[in-house]
Amino acid sequence: MSDIGEFVQQIKKNSRRKNQNPNKPAGCWSEDDLINGRKTKSLVVILRTSGCRWSRYSGCTMCGYFNDSLEKPVERGQLLAQMRYALSLYKNEQGIKIFTSGSFLDGEEIPYDLQVDLLKQCVQKVGVKKVSVESRPEFIKKEKIANLRDVIEPATLEVSIGLESADDKVLRGAVNKGFTFKDYEKAVDILKKEGVLVKTYVLIKPPFLSEGDAIADSVNTVKKIKELTDTVSFNPVSVHRNTLVEYLWKRGEYRPPWLWSIVEILKRSKEVAPDLEMKCDVTGGGTRRGAHNCRACDAQVLDAIRRFSLEQDTGVFNGLECQCKHTWKTSIDLESFTYNPLVVEYEKGW
Amino acid sequence: MRFEVKHRDTAARSGILQSNDKKVETPNIIFVSAPGFDIPSAAKMVETVLPEKDSDALQIQPLGSIWKKIEKNENADLFIPPYPGYPASMSTFFHKTGEHAEGEWFVVSGNTEGFIPEISEKARVVTLANVFSLFQKSSVFVENIVKLREKIGYSRLLHLPMIATPQNLAFLVYMGADLVDSVSAVTAGLNGYLLFPEGAYYKDEVEKGICLCPACNGKWDYTSRETLVQHNYNMLLKELSLVRMAIKKGRLRELVETRAVSSPALMEKLRILHKNHYSFLEKRTPLTKTATLIATSRDAIYYPEVKRFRERVLKWYRKPEGARVLLLLPCSARKPYSSSKSHRVFRDALRSSGNPGVVHEVIVTSPLGLVPRELELVYPAGRYDIPVTNHWYEDEKRMIEEMIEGYLQRNRYDTVISHLPEELHEIVKGRIPDVVSTCVNHPTSHESIDKLGDILREYVTKYAHVGSRARLVGVARCIAQYQFGEILGSRLVSDEVSIVGSYPSFKVVKDGEQVAAISRERGLLSLTLKGGETLVSAKKNMVFIDKDFQPKGSVLSVGVESADANIIIEDEIVVLQDDELYAVGVARMNGEEMNEMKTGEAVRIRHHR
Numbered sequence: 031m032s033d034i035g036e037f038v039q040q041i042k043k044n045s046r047r048k049n050q051n052p053n054k055p056a057g058c059w060s061e062d063d064l065i066n067g068r069k070t071k072s073l074v075v076i077l078r079t080s081g082c083r084w085s086r087y088s089g090c091t092m093c094g095y096f097n098d099s100l101e102k103p104v105e106r107g108q109l110l111a112q113m114r115y116a117l118s119l120y121k122n123e124q125g126i127k128i129f130t131s132g133s134f135l136d137g138e139e140i141p142y143d144l145q146v147d148l149l150k151q152c153v154q155k156v157g158v159k160k161v162s163v164e165s166r167p168e169f170i171k172k173e174k175i176a177n178l179r180d181v182i183e184p185a186t187l188e189v190s191i192g193l194e195s196a197d198d199k200v201l202r203g204a205v206n207k208g209f210t211f212k213d214y215e216k217a218v219d220i221l222k223k224e225g226v227l228v229k230t231y232v233l234i235k236p237p238f239l240s241e242g243d244a245i246a247d248s249v250n251t252v253k254k255i256k257e258l259t260d261t262v263s264f265n266p267v268s269v270h271r272n273t274l275v276e277y278l279w280k281r282g283e284y285r286p287p288w289l290w291s292i293v294e295i296l297k298r299s300k301e302v303a304p305d306l307e308m309k310c311d312v313t314g315g316g317t318r319r320g321a322h323n324c325r326a327c328d329a330q331v332l333d334a335i336r337r338f339s340l341e342q343d344t345g346v347f348n349g350l351e352c353q354c355k356h357t358w359k360t361s362i363d364l365e366s367f368t369y370n371p372l373v374v375e376y377e378k379g380w
Numbered sequence: 381m382r383f384e385v386k387h388r389d390t391a392a393r394s395g396i397l398q399s400n401d402k403k404v405e406t407p408n409i410i411f412v413s414a415p416g417f418d419i420p421s422a423a424k425m426v427e428t429v430l431p432e433k434d435s436d437a438l439q440i441q442p443l444g445s446i447w448k449k450i451e452k453n454e455n456a457d458l459f460i461p462p463y464p465g466y467p468a469s470m471s472t473f474f475h476k477t478g479e480h481a482e483g484e485w486f487v488v489s490g491n492t493e494g495f496i497p498e499i500s501e502k503a504r505v506v507t508l509a510n511v512f513s514l515f516q517k518s519s520v521f522v523e524n525i526v527k528l529r530e531k532i533g534y535s536r537l538l539h540l541p542m543i544a545t546p547q548n549l550a551f552l553v554y555m556g557a558d559l560v561d562s563v564s565a566v567t568a569g570l571n572g573y574l575l576f577p578e579g580a581y582y583k584d585e586v587e588k589g590i591c592l593c594p595a596c597n598g599k600w601d602y603t604s605r606e607t608l609v610q611h612n613y614n615m616l617l618k619e620l621s622l623v624r625m626a627i628k629k630g631r632l633r634e635l636v637e638t639r640a641v642s643s644p645a646l647m648e649k650l651r652i653l654h655k656n657h658y659s660f661l662e663k664r665t666p667l668t669k670t671a672t673l674i675a676t677s678r679d680a681i682y683y684p685e686v687k688r689f690r691e692r693v694l695k696w697y698r699k700p701e702g703a704r705v706l707l708l709l710p711c712s713a714r715k716p717y718s719s720s721k722s723h724r725v726f727r728d729a730l731r732s733s734g735n736p737g738v739v740h741e742v743i744v745t746s747p748l749g750l751v752p753r754e755l756e757l758v759y760p761a762g763r764y765d766i767p768v769t770n771h772w773y774e775d776e777k778r779m780i781e782e783m784i785e786g787y788l789q790r791n792r793y794d795t796v797i798s799h800l801p802e803e804l805h806e807i808v809k810g811r812i813p814d815v816v817s818t819c820v821n822h823p824t825s826h827e828s829i830d831k832l833g834d835i836l837r838e839y840v841t842k843y844a845h846v847g848s849r850a851r852l853v854g855v856a857r858c859i860a861q862y863q864f865g866e867i868l869g870s871r872l873v874s875d876e877v878s879i880v881g882s883y884p885s886f887k888v889v890k891d892g893e894q895v896a897a898i899s900r901e902r903g904l905l906s907l908t909l910k911g912g913e914t915l916v917s918a919k920k921n922m923v924f925i926d927k928d929f930q931p932k933g934s935v936l937s938v939g940v941e942s943a944d945a946n947i948i949i950e951d952e953i954v955v956l957q958d959d960e961l962y963a964v965g966v967a968r969m970n971g972e973e974m975n976e977m978k979t980g981e982a983v984r985i986r987h988h989r
Contacts, residue, residue, distance in 0.1 A: 238447065238466055243444075243448040363415055367442055370512040
């Protein structure tokens with residue numbers, strides 16, 4: 031064992047891919063969204079590709095999206111078919127988000143001309159104001175970005191980068207992200223200069239960090255990126271299969287974040303950067319594998335987080351109370367002394 | 381930081397830790413300062429992220445984790461380095477990284493693969509991180525603690541965070557923990573549990589009036605988490621007092637066993653420790669003790685002092701030369717055996733046989749197996765107590781059988797007579813088919829005693845007479861063999877010595893000069909300078925001291941230049957200065973500790989030049 035990537039790879043070896051239809055996207059749905067500060071809808075398309083290049087030879091500690099990727103490179107016709115299928119579900123949404131469980135801008139994952147074609151398909155739908163894609167910073171190149179921006183005009187292009195944390199120590203030692211904060215800054219610089227919108231994913235509670243460390247890390251990340259990004263999207267870790275996070279979780283050494291921590295991060299982030307658009311989609315919220323509180327209050331708190339993402343008002347958190355809030359607070363206080371992950375079980379609570 | 385050990389009980393020790401002019405006793409509980417839960421006034425060590433000015437308690441500040449370090453606060457007396465960042469189940473690679481030390485405090489990143497990094501020379505306290513995770517798996521936990529304790533040696537304190545409860549505290553200390561904390565008392569309280577030394581009870585199960593601790597008494601308001609936590613603090617503190625007292629009295633294991641009986645998870649750790657880590661425990665177990673060995677547990681056959689006794693009897697002991705007839709006897713409740721009513725009756729029969737000197741009495745017992753009469757004063761034979769039921773467990777039977785087999789390979793007799801009750805006789809007979817039985821119904825019945833007398837007379841008359849003075853020389857020689865090994869023991873108590881005084885307190889004299897004395901209390905040879913010369917000639921149990929010291933009462937470890945690493949507590953020691961014998965005395969710490977420690981008494985001097 032020489033590094034964290036090897037550890038991640040070793041865990042992945044146990045994964046077995048399901049039979050996947052390369053002519054249909056891995057997922058497609060319509061969801062509430064905020065565009066230009068207005069509540070609206072977006073169509074989400076998850077294209078099935080060969081997946082994240084980084085994940086193939088190393089990989090992030092919390093990411094299990096490789097489970098949805100194809101083992102062989104996807105053919106041009108198949109990808110176009112996936113997009114056609116997705117757009118057949120289009121119902122006048124103002125936004126289209128194209129995810130790939132990897133990097134849309136990675137030419138190995140989706141050849142560049144195909145990237146262009148897929149985006150063109152999107153803007154053929156009248157009413158689309160914004161198209162979002164995701165990419166690791168190393169695939170963000172000036173000329174290509176400029177061209178993609180032109181292709182979809184007058185719709186706006188948004189590129190989302192999974193920064194996770196602005197702390198290189200966390201990126202390297204806890205997430206194994208494979209790039210540094212500086213790499214992110216460079217990519218953002220390109221996007222800004224080309225007038226492309228930037229959305230930044232911030233991870234909530236990477237493995238190894240205590241609940242308190244995780245809150246501080248997320249808020250600190252917001253501080254560092256508030257001038258760089260147009261939108262922050264917080265991603266609370268959920269326990270994906272065949273990941274290092276799952277390995278720890280099964281051994282009682284990882285607990286997905288408390289919903290209270292998410293609320294805390296959102297409140298403090300909004301204080302730090304009042305004008306920044308922030309959202310948070312709690313994947314698997316309220317389940318054992320997702321961010322959760324004590325079961326009793328999960329639905330209520332999740333609803334408040336959802337409302338916050340649309341209203342950008344921390345007032346939605348006022349009056350949220352539950353007995354477990356005290357537990358959460360005390361557990362954070364105690365973590366300073368445990369010298370061991372402190373896991374408060376889902377069923378028992380305190 | 382200064383640390384001095386005052387009392388030792390196997391791997392447990394109690395002592396004084398001093399830092400910034402604040403002195404605290406060890407073992408101790410570090411009370412973590414959790415907002416909303418008052419720290420008890422008895423707390424002498426407090427772990428807090430916000431240390432106060434001018435606190436009487438020793439204040440320890442944790443410095444966060446490698447992911448988020450906390451700034452040092454100058455009010456704190458000591459600092460615990462940041463948590464190394466990776467949980468126990470991560471592979472060794474992850475536990476090699478990160479910083480570990482902060483001043484004299486060192487953190488080891490505990491892991492299931494058992495990797496331990498190099499520990500800095502400066503380190504005085506070592507925290508085992510991830511110990512809560514390790515604690516969930518008994519064998520992993522025990523292996524890790526033993527390995528770590530061996531690695532950090534004697535002069536450093538071992539800190540085990542997050543796991544202490546009133547039930548396991550005695551065990552943690554028994555394994556070598558010096559510092560624990562109150563985290564579990566808080567988490568249990570938050571979970572609604574009241575902790576007791578016997579285990580945990582959910583608040584709704586506990587009837588009013590059961591607990592009279594200050595937090596409970598009169599109110600028994602278990603709807604309040606504060607009450608539950610304070611109760612748990614009280615139980616921890618009370619148990620800590622018991623643990624400290626038990627260490628001073630050399631009776632910690634009894635307390636540990638009492639606690640473990642109601643916890644399979646704890647009992648399994650105790651068993652693993654006793655079965656798999658004999659040498660770790662043995663070198664920390666004194667050769668003799670004033671406390672009676674209580675052997676109520678079936679695991680008693682694995683106790684270090686018990687196993688050591690059997691091993692020394694098998695390897696170092698040799699039967700007296702004149703002995704031709706082996707007489708196997710049952711043990712007695714009263715010790716030494718010869719002072720008991722039953723043994724007085726047996727010995728009357730033996731004496732009236734006409735030639736008792738050719739008969740060798742060996743007592744068959746559990747958990748010691750075989751105790752030759754000469755060693756009846758030696759600890760633990762001279763001081764043990766067992767429940768007597770005439771039922772023998774399979775482990776005990778096998779132990780006795782193996783002991784008989786090993787013993788008879790080294791010690792040959794013409795005849796073996798068994799004066800044992802039926803259950804025990806059956807075990808012996810399996811190994812010695814031609815054994816002669818003299819026991820009818822009960823060993824002390826008239827028929828039995830008559831038969832014993834008859835059979836003994838029949839056999840002993842064949843041999844030449846052996847005198848009783850020669851028997852006391854034999855006793856002294858056997859004890860010497862037990863203490864120093866067969867060859868050196870025989871040289872120390874040679875055929876030229878004579879005996880002054882009478883059993884069980886007598887002196888060994890050679891060329892008109894006393895060599896050693898034996899007393900009932902100690903059950904061992906206490907050497908004079910003349911006796912010490914024999915040890916020097918064999919280079920045994922030597923402690924070399926600085927030539928600038930002229931110690932009278934005791935040799936302090938700081939003055940020890942080097943010591944025989946095989947020395948154990950209560951061993952006879954020869955103190956040398958400039959390669960000349962300076963004094964004889966008794967070891968107060970083992971040889972490894974003498975070589976390492978800079979504080980505390982190493983040797984108590986008996987005679988010096």
